[in-house]
Amino acid sequence: MSEWTIGIIGGSGLYELDALEDAQWIAVDTPWGPPSDELLVGRLHGHKFVFLPRHGRGHRIPPGDLNVRANLDALKRAGCTDIVAISAIGSLREELPPGRFVVVDQFIDRTVGRASSFFGPGLVAHVSMADPVCPRLAETLAGAAEAAGAAVTRGGTYLAMEGPQFSSRAESELYRQWGCDVIGMTAMPEAKLAREAELPYALVGMVTDYDCWRVGDKPVEVAEIIAQLMANAVTARAMVELFAKALPADREASPIDTVLDQALITAPDARDPEMLAKLDAVCRRVTGR
Ligand SMILES: CSC[C@H]1O[C@H](OP(=O)(O)O)[C@H](O)[C@@H]1O
Numbered sequence: 001m002s003e004w005t006i007g008i009i010g011g012s013g014l015y016e017l018d019a020l021e022d023a024q025w026i027a028v029d030t031p032w033g034p035p036s037d038e039l040l041v042g043r044l045h046g047h048k049f050v051f052l053p054r055h056g057r058g059h060r061i062p063p064g065d066l067n068v069r070a071n072l073d074a075l076k077r078a079g080c081t082d083i084v085a086i087s088a089i090g091s092l093r094e095e096l097p098p099g100r101f102v103v104v105d106q107f108i109d110r111t112v113g114r115a116s117s118f119f120g121p122g123l124v125a126h127v128s129m130a131d132p133v134c135p136r137l138a139e140t141l142a143g144a145a146e147a148a149g150a151a152v153t154r155g156g157t158y159l160a161m162e163g164p165q166f167s168s169r170a171e172s173e174l175y176r177q178w179g180c181d182v183i184g185m186t187a188m189p190e191a192k193l194a195r196e197a198e199l200p201y202a203l204v205g206m207v208t209d210y211d212c213w214r215v216g217d218k219p220v221e222v223a224e225i226i227a228q229l230m231a232n233a234v235t236a237r238a239m240v241e242l243f244a245k246a247l248p249a250d251r252e253a254s255p256i257d258t259v260l261d262q263a264l265i266t267a268p269d270a271r272d273p274e275m276l277a278k279l280d281a282v283c284r285r286v287t288g289r
């Protein structure tokens with residue numbers, strides 16, 4: 001049993017977290033370069049929380065330019081045990097209207113050219129992404145979102161697109177045919193990197209729009225998203241508070257805490273010392289370096 005330290009990654013519309021007590025913005029440097037912003041470290045209902053605005057305060061960084069490795073490394077370095085990601089999403093389903101909160105459980109990655117692994121030549125690892133979301137976090141978040149007054153859908157497949165442009169109508173229809181439920185530009189490689197860093201991860205998507213697949217509808221525009229974001233962000237803040245309140249005092253170990261025990265394949269004497277040094281925060285537990 002140990003303590004929780006919850007990393008919250010705030011998406012579009014969520015750039016700070018007023019509710020944190022004794023809160024302080026701290027700069028964290030990483031071997032991957034700078035994260036999107038300083039980290040806001042504080043406490044909520046007795047638990048430690050570390051907040052990072054995904055796009056930086058003022059929304060400065062587009063999805064394809066996020067330094068996702070630095071973001072996850074900084075959160076790990078700050079002691080986070082678990083990651084809660086909050087995102088604006090488009091809906092690919094009639095029954096998921098704007099305002100609905102979707103606690104997703106699967107992803108399809110259509111991003112291109114983003115650095116999507118901490119590992120590489122000199123230190124090779126293959127983690128499982130079969131079940132990319134931590135069920136314990138997801139269920140606690142779903143309960144908290146409901147308690148905050150949101151209509152919540154448990155489970156759903158999130159299509160991660162490259163962006164920054166929105167989809168064409170043909171793409172949007174294709175993703176529906178693939179069985180995807182919601183769409184966004186940021187959950188990948190975030191979820192992959194969280195898993196590599198042995199951080200249980202869950203994502204709450206807040207629907208802002210119907211993308212562009214609905215016949216006769218105007219396609220999504222940023223102004224429409226921002227209007228819906230304002231309303232969603234109020235509920236999201238309440239959800240975070242209720243989530244903190246619902247966390248048990250002690251954190252029981254998760255199987256995700258030790259995924260690298262099975263994933264690292266490079267023999268100890270073949271491991272590149274430079275890689276080991278670079279991955280100090282991510283995998284010191286298993287490499288001892
Ligand atoms: C502001 S609309 C598009 C933008 O919003 C989502 O960001 P986030 O997941 O950080 O809330 C989407 O993925 C795009 O980056």
Ligand SMILES: Nc1ncnc2[nH]cnc12
Nearest residue numbers: 088089090183184185211
């Ligand atoms: N329709 C959409 N497509 C991609 N990302 C989004 N974020 C919010 N709405 C979106």
